[in-house]
Amino acid sequence: xxxxxxxxxxxxxxxxxxxxxxxxxxxxxxxxxxxxxxxxxxxxxxxxxxxxxxxxxxxxxxxxxxxxxxxxxxxxxxxxxxxxxxxxxxxxxxxxxxxxxxxxxxxxxxxxxxxxxxxxxxxxxxxxxxxxxxxxxxxxx
Amino acid sequence: xxxxxxxxxxxxxxxxxxxxxxxxxxxxxxxxxxxxxxxxxxxxxxxxxxxxxxxxxxxxxxxxxxxxxxxxxxxxxxxxxxxxxxxxxxxxxxxxxxxxxxxxxxxxxxxxxxxxxxxxxxxxxxxxxxxxxxxxxxxxx
DNA sequence: CTAAGTGCAAAGGTTTTGCAAGTAG
DNA sequence: CTACTTGCAAAACCTTTGCACTTAG
Numbered sequence: 001x002x003x004x005x006x007x008x009x010x011x012x013x014x015x016x017x018x019x020x021x022x023x024x025x026x027x028x029x030x031x032x033x034x035x036x037x038x039x040x041x042x043x044x045x046x047x048x049x050x051x052x053x054x055x056x057x058x059x060x061x062x063x064x065x066x067x068x069x070x071x072x073x074x075x076x077x078x079x080x081x082x083x084x085x086x087x088x089x090x091x092x093x094x095x096x097x098x099x100x101x102x103x104x105x106x107x108x109x110x111x112x113x114x115x116x117x118x119x120x121x122x123x124x125x126x127x128x129x130x131x132x133x134x135x136x137x138x139x140x141x
Numbered sequence: 142x143x144x145x146x147x148x149x150x151x152x153x154x155x156x157x158x159x160x161x162x163x164x165x166x167x168x169x170x171x172x173x174x175x176x177x178x179x180x181x182x183x184x185x186x187x188x189x190x191x192x193x194x195x196x197x198x199x200x201x202x203x204x205x206x207x208x209x210x211x212x213x214x215x216x217x218x219x220x221x222x223x224x225x226x227x228x229x230x231x232x233x234x235x236x237x238x239x240x241x242x243x244x245x246x247x248x249x250x251x252x253x254x255x256x257x258x259x260x261x262x263x264x265x266x267x268x269x270x271x272x273x274x275x276x277x278x279x280x281x282x
Numbered sequence: 283c284t285a286a287g288t289g290c291a292a293a294g295g296t297t298t299t300g301c302a303a304g305t306a307g
Numbered sequence: 308c309t310a311c312t313t314g315c316a317a318a319a320c321c322t323t324t325g326c327a328c329t330t331a332g
């Protein structure tokens with residue numbers, strides 16, 4: 001279905017379905033959230049010849065097509081993940097760098113009050129919350 | 142007072158108080174949240190000779206000393222701001238790139254439920270919320 | 283066929299590093 | 308004096324761009 005919808009969206013814009021595009025989209029789905037570099041590595045497992053440049057171009061394209069989005073999780077590294085799955089918030093542990101996910105419903109009250117009190121429309125999927133995760137925080141008091 | 146505490150913290154670690162370090166810290170205070178480049182520009186207004194390398198090194202040092210922190214606001218650009226002032230949350234508009242601040246109290250309920258339900262200790266000052274600001278959102282329905 | 287897509291290499295921008303000269307303490 | 312700091316230049320990174328070759332449709 002991933003490939004089918006990719007083909008459809010591409011065709012609708014007069015663009016072409018290529019092996020590279022399928023592989024990049026698959027990699028993003030399999031990795032969950034990954035940097036361009038990680039996507040490239042994943043793709044390279046199957047097709048070693050694919051260039052990092054192509055990965056960048058393809059991620060940008062897939063984002064325009066609405067098939068993936070990116071968020072800014074760790075230091076300067078944009079990470080890409082599939083659209084269409086349930087929206088989620090990213091929790092980034094500053095100690096172990098572990099990224100976990102939270103249903104976006106968790107931010108619904110915040111989103112509502114931001115809108116009501118500040119007129120700010122929160123883009124929930126793009127949010128990353130930093131802090132110390134349960135595992136690392138166990139060492140406290 | 143800034144300089145005094147800087148001097149004290151430095152001395153406590155056997156490090157030296159230099160004009161560059163004072164200037165970088167002052168710039169961070171004056172700018173609120175700024176990229177290394179912006180800090181460099183601000184410092185250059187007073188002391189043109191200060192090298193961007195020194196700004197990077199000094200920001201890193203000041204962060205270790207607990208005098209400034211950084212957050213990831215826009216695409217890949219870390220921005221630094223002083224510690225000690227009231228903690229605040231950053232609201233970043235994806236349309237006009239405007240960054241506004243919100244008292245951290247706004248996230249207190251969220252922080253509490255994150256801790257209670259997920260054992261996650263939120264670092265409020267590091268949080269950036271993305272979305273569409275009031276000004277840009279006015280054009281909606 | 284023909285235009286879109288790819289790989290390669292090189293450019294662009296930002297951040298880091300090595301080292302000799304400068305300077306706070 | 309001593310060793311911490313700085314400035315400079317070069318390296319290391321990540322991302323983007325130009326161009327000729329390849330290939331989907």
